[in-house]
């Protein structure tokens with residue numbers, strides 16, 4: 001019997017147990033873990049001592065500790081691409097050596113960080129100027145990991161942003177770049193082309209459009225461009241001088257890259273000091289992950305709760321619900337981090353995966369979600385494990401009472417999900433309005449089955465340091481889940497087919513090639529769109 005079998009057998013015996021019956025005075029402390037000032041509470045799940053012990057066995061049996069150490073020490077754990085996985089080196093600000101292929105990568109990492117800091121300071125202080133004066137706007141052109149990290153971070157750290165305004169253009173849809181250009185003066189705008197490969201069609205198309213726009217207004221467009229990439233030859237071919245190219249190595253995956261050059265726009269917005277705090281937060285989480293026993297290890301426990309809900313209980317999605325408006329883009333960021341990393345049907349060995357792959361991740365900030373999709377979370381037929389995030393305080397002391405209302409809503413939701421409302425209680429709610437069969441019918445609509453699991457990540461305030469901790473926490477969760485499932489979390493072959501077919505379809509949508517060779521549906525859609533102005 002595998003541990004997964006044992007877990008499923010255990011789950012079957014406890015499936016009907018009400019979570020609230022387990023919540024004695026000690027459970028909240030026992031079924032939570034903390035890292036620095038961050039508290040992870042998973043007491044409102046159906047995991048008990050036996051389930052947790054089995055889950056921790058999973059970590060032992062799959063060698064998570066050894067794989068973690070291999071990752072941190074620069075071994076090539078991304079086996080399908082033959083690469084190390086070392087985004088952790090980007091936040092290793094103590095500079096402790098990290099060796100890849102016999103070479104310490106840290107001097108290079110720290111040198112690039114210092115160059116970024118110098119450039120960011122020059123932009124912020126007006127030493128680096130546009131052809132019309134001090135830089136007022138920064139446009140980051142990138143997609144996926146070259147967009148979501150800095151875009152999410154820029155919103156998250158809005159209270160710390162005192163530099164130029166930042167805009168994030170990702171979509172090849174011309175509306176994105178067009179509307180952004182309309183807001184900016186090219187003479188005082190810095191364009192950052194962010195692309196690990198410098199080949200991504202969306203990014204390169206937008207970058208060329210931005211260059212044309214700038215060329216029409218300033219004498220030397222290239223002088224207001226910077227690039228973030230691993231492909232120095234391509235950045236040079238695009239005309240960006242080497243002193244404004246910030247490079248990184250192939251051991252930084254796109255969705256793990258906001259800690260390095262890809263974070264330049266965020267650094268310009270919040271300043272190098274705050275960006276360093278963000279890195280320090282990430283490094284603190286790394287230290288916690290590497291040195292804390294499993295039951296107290298927040299990334300490990302967050303991963304185990306995820307595995308319990310998805311692979312053991314069979315809940316296919318998880319909702320990430322930040323009661324922190326500045327984390328509005330966190331769900332989108334986590335969609336790429338988790339779904340591009342663990343959305344695989346084949347194990348590292350090339351075998352079909354014996355379990356469900358990683359879950360569908362989705363969400364919106366509270367309280368907005370409450371007025372949109374929580375209906376289904378509370379009364380829909382499927383169970384959706386919810387992951388709440390909440391800060392003790394916001395950044396608006398004068399409106400603290402509003403923050404308290406926000407927190408009350410967050411805690412009320414996890415309580416409501418767990419407790420639900422029985423038919424008896426529902427009858428009591430409407431007994432003064434209805435009677436007989438109508439009372440029964442009306443009451444039934446007001447029943448909440450409850451016993452729906454949730455976790456809460458609580459922290460004092462969303463500072464740069466805390467953001468670093470939170471992002472590194474989710475990265476390590478993905479790593480642990482990936483190792484347990486035997487997945488390579490660091491490749492993304494699943495994005496390739498669509499890219500290839502899009503390239504092949506381009507001449508068809510342009511009308512240069514006939515759609516007849518395509519399947520009937522695609523050909524008909526091309527026909528409709530071309531008939532309507534494509």
Ligand code: F6P
Pocket residue numbers: 143144145146194195196197198199200203254255340492495
């Ligand atoms: O297509 C997926 C992907 O490769 C992501 O993994 C990556 O973050 C994104 O495209 C952008 O890639 P690049 O930074 O090379 O432009």
